[in-house]
Amino acid sequence: MTKVVVIGAGVSGLATAYALEQGAAAENIDLEVTVLEKQSRCGGKIWSRHEDGYLCEWGPNGFLDNKPATLELCNGLSISDHLLRSNDNARKRFVFSDNQLHKLPENGGQFFASKLLSWPGKLRLIGELLVAAKKDEKDETLAEFGRRRLGVEALDKLIAPMAGGIFAGDPETMSVKSCFPRIAELEQQYGGLLKAMIKMARQKRAERKAGKQVASAAGPGGVLTSFNDGIQQLTDALALAINGEIKSGIGVDSIEYFDDYLLGLSDGSLLNADVVVSAAPANATASMFKKLHKGASSLLEGIPYAPMNVVCLGYDKEQLSCNLDGFGYLIPRKEGCSVLGTLWDSSIFPFRAPQGKVMLRSMMGGATRPQAADLSDDQVQILVQADLERIMGISIDPEFVRIFRHQHAIPQYIRGHADLVKQVRNELLTLPGLFLTGNAYDGIGLNDCVNNANNTAQQVLNYVAKK
Numbered sequence: 001m002t003k004v005v006v007i008g009a010g011v012s013g014l015a016t017a018y019a020l021e022q023g024a025a026a027e028n029i030d031l032e033v034t035v036l037e038k039q040s041r042c043g044g045k046i047w048s049r050h051e052d053g054y055l056c057e058w059g060p061n062g063f064l065d066n067k068p069a070t071l072e073l074c075n076g077l078s079i080s081d082h083l084l085r086s087n088d089n090a091r092k093r094f095v096f097s098d099n100q101l102h103k104l105p106e107n108g109g110q111f112f113a114s115k116l117l118s119w120p121g122k123l124r125l126i127g128e129l130l131v132a133a134k135k136d137e138k139d140e141t142l143a144e145f146g147r148r149r150l151g152v153e154a155l156d157k158l159i160a161p162m163a164g165g166i167f168a169g170d171p172e173t174m175s176v177k178s179c180f181p182r183i184a185e186l187e188q189q190y191g192g193l194l195k196a197m198i199k200m201a202r203q204k205r206a207e208r209k210a211g212k213q214v215a216s217a218a219g220p221g222g223v224l225t226s227f228n229d230g231i232q233q234l235t236d237a238l239a240l241a242i243n244g245e246i247k248s249g250i251g252v253d254s255i256e257y258f259d260d261y262l263l264g265l266s267d268g269s270l271l272n273a274d275v276v277v278s279a280a281p282a283n284a285t286a287s288m289f290k291k292l293h294k295g296a297s298s299l300l301e302g303i304p305y306a307p308m309n310v311v312c313l314g315y316d317k318e319q320l321s322c323n324l325d326g327f328g329y330l331i332p333r334k335e336g337c338s339v340l341g342t343l344w345d346s347s348i349f350p351f352r353a354p355q356g357k358v359m360l361r362s363m364m365g366g367a368t369r370p371q372a373a374d375l376s377d378d379q380v381q382i383l384v385q386a387d388l389e390r391i392m393g394i395s396i397d398p399e400f401v402r403i404f405r406h407q408h409a410i411p412q413y414i415r416g417h418a419d420l421v422k423q424v425r426n427e428l429l430t431l432p433g434l435f436l437t438g439n440a441y442d443g444i445g446l447n448d449c450v451n452n453a454n455n456t457a458q459q460v461l462n463y464v465a466k467k
């Protein structure tokens with residue numbers, strides 16, 4: 001019997017434990033899987049909180065259905081019937097610029113009609129067709145990439161807000177190759193983004209004609225997908241499906257290696273394991289690895305995290321005069337707002353607000369405005385409401401407010417991230433049976449976390465089978 005300990009019961013740790021048990025059963029491998037979770041609850045960043053009739057997503061509000069990993073996992077867990085696709089409002093995404101909301105164009109006609117970019121900005125963006133593909137291997141930042149291919153205005157009004165919306169990141173430091181590998185690939189594959197978009201738009205038109213549901217061209221691709229009771233239904237189902245013990249409220253303080261691994265736990269006890277998978281955030285893993293491997297530990301400390309405040313606000317629908325048919329909006333930094341953007345959660349999914357009410361979810365902080373983490377709740381609320389008044393004309397007080405804080409919301413894949421991760425993995429080759437997974441390395445989206453969990457589980461099974 002091989003004893004495997006998975007550290008962290010976020011979606012990455014739970015999906016790893018589940019895939020390990022499924023794989024071990026299929027391959028006839030004798031495994032005992034234990035999951036250790038520092039918090040008293042499972043789910044990590046996933047937490048769907050039902051409060052006063054509102055459904056507040058503490059972290060993610062869904063996953064995109066354009067990649068198979070999470071959908072396949074839902075299938076395996078027999079929860080596919082409960083999946084909830086976002087409605088057509090999710091296609092309408094906005095950017096707040098020059099004191100008005102601009103709908104992101106979904107096609108060429110809308111692009112030319114839109115006032116989001118000036119004419120010189122539009123022409124520069126179209127000039128991307130003439131920009132040669134990058135030849136060198138340099139790890140470009142998103143800002144360098146944006147300026148080189150699309151121009152400064154498109155960078156400020158389109159790319160930077162998107163980077164804030166997905167990574168809470170700073171385009172001046174984010175690695176385009178690590179954060180948006182598909183974009184870097186498209187440049188290499190098609191010679192440019194517009195050339196790629198033209199080809200892919202033709203493909204989408206054909207799919208629409210064939211009656212398939214196709215994501216908005218303005219969005220990141222794929223349809224945002226969740227459950228009636230929120231995205232936590234995924235981690236709840238995972239936790240239920242795992243046969244091994246999930247010990248919550250017990251953190252791992254240290255790891256040492258002798259003939260096997262010896263884990264020092266927060267309750268003062270020790271635990272032995274043949275295999276250890278850390279699915280905890282990089283900074284937590286760095287701290288556990290201090291005695292085990294100093295080099296890997298200090299490299300992991302080099303992965304920075306951005307903080308974020310998630311602010312849920314509930315209103316009586318009749319008291320609002322603004323149009324809430326849409327996904328929400330992002331805000332370019334130069335607009336001088338306090339929030340990164342606001343999602344109109346109750347417009348895209350049912351059951352997010354009581355009958356006759358609406359729920360808005362504003363994100364504040366990120367790598368460009370980390371000081372938001374130091375604001376008091378009162379200050380946060382005042383600033384968020386001021387932005388809502390300026391952007392949407394909402395001057396009344398909300399009837400419901402919840403402020404959720406993430407000190408370490410999202411890992412930042414800054415320039416050099418891919419090399420750093422490679423170096424960490426090389427350093428750890430000297431430690432047999434030690435694996436890393438989670439959102440700190442190869443993608444932050446739920447699909448990436450699930451996909452990486454599956455890959456990690458397979459690596460563990462291969463390792464155990466060879467032992």
Ligand SMILES: Cc1cc2nc3c(=O)[nH]c(=O)nc-3n(C[C@H](O)[C@H](O)[C@H](O)COP(=O)(O)OP(=O)(O)OC[C@H]3O[C@@H](n4cnc5c(N)ncnc54)[C@H](O)[C@@H]3O)c2cc1C
Nearest residue numbers: 008010011012038044045059060061251252284439445446
């Ligand atoms: C506000 C916000 C919105 C987001 N929106 C989306 C979205 O809409 N769609 C999307 O795809 N992604 C989104 N993401 C990203 C996505 O939610 C995360 O990347 C993903 O949930 C991370 O899962 P994880 O298991 O890798 O890490 P985590 O969820 O952080 O789990 C790590 C776990 O390890 C535990 N742990 C830490 N230290 C120890 C220790 N010493 N011992 C034991 N356990 C420990 C933690 O308590 C935690 O439970 C969002 C993230 C945030 C913060």
